[in-house]
Amino acid sequence: MPKINVLPKSIAELIAAGEVVERPASIVKEAIENSIDAGATHVTVEIQRGGITYIRITDNGCGIASSDVPKAFLRHATSKIGKADDLDRISTLGFRGEALAATSAVSRVEMFTKTADEDFGTHYKIEGGEEILNEEIGCPEGTTLIVRDLFYNTPARMKFLKKDVTEGTTVSAVVERQALSHPEIAFKLIRDGKQTLSTSGDGKLQSAAYSVLGREISNTLIPVDLMLDGIKVTGLACKPVSCRASRAYQFTFLNGRYVQSGTVTAASEQAYKNSAMIGKFPVFVLCVTVPFETVDVNVHPAKTQVRFSDEKRVFTAVYNAVKNAILSGDTRPEIAVTPQKKNTFLHMTTEEYRQTGVNLPTQESLEVKQEITKPKTEPVRLNSDKTPFFLREEFKPNVPEKKSVAIEKEQEEKPVVTPTPEIKPTETQIATEEKEYSPESEVKLIGEAFNTYIVAQKGDSVFLIDKHAAHERILFNQFKAAHTVESQNLLMPVTVRLIGDEYSAVTANLDLLEQYGFEIEDFGNESVLVRAIPAMLEREDTESIVTEAAESLAARGSVNLDRIDDILHTVACKAAIKAGYITSDTEKLNLAVRVLGDNDIMYCPHGRPVAFEIKKYNLEKYFGRIQ
Secondary structure (H helix, E strand, C coil), rough: CCCCCCCHHHHHCCCCCCCCCCCCHHHHHHHHHHHHHHHCCCCEEEEEEHHEEEEEEEEEECCCCCCCCHHHHHCCCEEECCCHHHHHHCCCCCCCCHHHHHHHHHHECEEECCCCCCCEEEEEEEEEEEEEEEEEECCCCEEEEEEEECCCCCCCHHHHHHHHHHHHHHHHHHHHHHHHCCCCCCEEEEECCEEEEEECCCCCHHHHHHHHHHHHHCCCEEEEEECCEEEEEEEEEHHHHEEECCCCEEEEEEEEECCCCHHHHHHHCCCCCCCCCCCCCCEEEEECCCCCHHEECCCCCCCCEEEECHEEEEEEEHHHHHHHHHHHHCCCCCCCCCCCCCHHHCCHHHHHHHHEEEEEEEECHCCCCCCCCCCCCCCCCCCCCCCCCHHHHHHHHCCCCCCCEEEECCCCCCCCCCCCCCCCCCCHHHHHHCCEEEEEEEECEEEEECEEEEEEEEEEEEEEEEEHHHHHHHHHHHHHHHHHCCCEEEEEEEEEEECCCCHHHCCHHHHHHCCCCCCEEEEEEEEEEEEEEECCCCCHHHHHHHHHHHHHHCCCCCCCCHHHHHHHHHHHHHHHHCCCCCHHHHHHHHHHHHCCCCCCCCCCCCEEEEEEEEEEEHHHHHHCCCC
């Protein structure tokens, strides 16, 4: 059992300032690291109200000797290092000796601990840095740390804490990272009396990933394992087709410590180049092991930033490890086939079959039933309305009807005078400038390229229009002007598992999501239950729609117009016609007229251009008609 000593001032001054206790997650992180360093194989974390009022961390590690317990709460008291040279070869997660001192200064702390060679354990209490109790007590081997009433003596710092659910989600993220970095340890997390995380501790990273990331994501992961130039890279990485819209599912562990390394992230994403879709990011859990003397973990107070002595060497090892995993482990996406129902008649006796056969429908009744229930074939719609989007009255172009030569000649011979009906302009017509039709302002449909780009002519210019981007922008403007979106109930609710900030963002904005067509409720355990989605969306895309909306909400710091726009972006993008969608000439013409007649439809909500213009002058100059 290591002995705790107070570091001399000469060594303490060489250590980067320890992490200040900012929130409950800071305490949980430091306490779990101490448990891991103590050799624990089981760690249980229990919190109430996000950890603000109650935190308990229990482990079965080596414990602390009774004589060392008071010293453990002093600044720079540690058993991890003893001399200045040890800072160059740090092999433990904790080493500063400031975690317990910083925690006890702003909360009420209680500790139960016992070592294997002691008959009794120690019960120690300290509040605001002042010792309250130190006595012998019977307790199991290991350590239990209880923290109550965080910031009770510094109320000014209480206002910087977030909501209970947000603080609890941050604590969950800390425990999940530790569970992924140490699959040989069984972790449990209990939030307000409910167990939300439990890992087996069987030493298999795949098992820990299943518990933390869920079944859907863990099933897309392939193993990574490579030793190159003294650097070992192991872990899991997703197939290119399973990349996500954000980096929320990227975990990097260096020598067992969670870090944020730009070198590892860049190397991993470079390995997916030309394999993953643009704008998508890989999911990975990478454990990088390097010689302790080649990395400096004493450069950041939170210990999440590190410095390599040879970053190029690390980059090369990670890149090759992930690239090899993709090349050897990637396969074509599989189609889930629903198993056929068992034929119950195969398991019946002769008498049972006869009794069942009495109530079987006759052939005549089957034919009548099929005729009644046979669905009527309808053309594909662009949205849930009965009328296709671009065939609605307000979107029809004001183009005079073309007549044949024979009809025009007949009308010249026999002119017919008909009364002019009174026409009431629509809102769209009122908003536009009233002017007579002229051939110069007519939009002429030329055709379409690749079932994606509409080719139209207006005046002395030819336009190439991306119909998906155009439709997306039109829908976005329509939703934003209406301040609401109609919804459709799902036949069966869909459960969607989110992670970290995404779960908090969705549960904190349920009313906002309901305003724009979603009906979602908190299902617990970082999952939500979706009962309704916007009416124009496909029900099969429910999980991806909610996930993208959650990622967009999590990227924003507060409820504002940007967050509303992000939701509308997601809905409009999913509802818009897709590239390759076959549209009629009437729909293409109406879309071209709408785009070329509205200067607000120049860019899609994501910033991509909707149309490109090619002037007649440039074409004639290109073909040498003019000099």
